[in-house]
Amino acid sequence: MQLYLMRHGEAGYQAHSDKERTLTDAGRFQTAMMSHWLVRSVTHFDLVLVSPYVRAQQTWQEVAQHFAEPNEWIVLEELTPSNNASDTLDVVLAYAEQYEAENVLVIAHMPLLGYLVHAMLPHIEPPLFTTSGITLIEKSHESTFLVWQESPHSCCKIS
Template sequence: MQLYLMRHGEAGHEARYDRERSLTETGFHHTALMSEWLKSSGVKFQLVLVSPYVRAQQTWQEVSSHFPTPRKSKVLDELVPAADPEMAARLVLAYAEQYQAENVLVISHMPLLGYMVSELVPGIEPPLFATSSVAMVDIIGHHSELMWQQTAHSIS
């Protein structure tokens, strides 16, 4: 299975609550750039799991406009910034197995994404995720490896 972990696009700060922050124009632009870069690799997602926060939902809306509709997409409260990374990683793997998904996209937040990588790839330090960036973890049986991490800034 190939697990694509994506941080939401850049968000503004003009919201009463953190969960209500919206993407900026730059956030939409960088998300579109990353989406096109991913699309050019030929990947098609069978399963997409997204945080319920507005900026993650908007990121998914932008990404989804560049790809065929996945077999299943779900909003998960376990993908918020302060979620338990071990639980989030186990949940993502369980959904991937349930839906027999070979390519899974998760759209979430820091610090959760960095800690999820550490949960999935033992011995690795939690990587930082710039907004709109994506990391790909390849999981074969009980072996997993962080294959690459890409930022929108490096492809723009």
């Protein structure tokens, strides 16, 4: 399975709650750039799991413009910033197994994403994800490894 972990795009702070924060224009732009770049690595997603927070939903809307409709996409309450990474990983993997998904996109938040990587690869310190940043984890029954981690700044030469 290829597990694409993506942080939401840059969000503003003018909202009644953290859950309601929306993407900025820069967040939409960077997410679109990463989507264009990501199309070179994957043609479709079998399963998309998205945080219920507005900025993650908007990130998925931007990404979805660049890909065919996934076989399944689910808003997952466990993908909130401070959720337990081990429990969340169990849920993500269970959904991937249930839908026999080979290409899974997860759109969520820091620090959860860093801890998800660490839960799968305990020898790696939890990495930081820039906004719109993506990490690819390859997972099989025999092994799990980090393939790459990209950000709008590293892949797309934003100055």
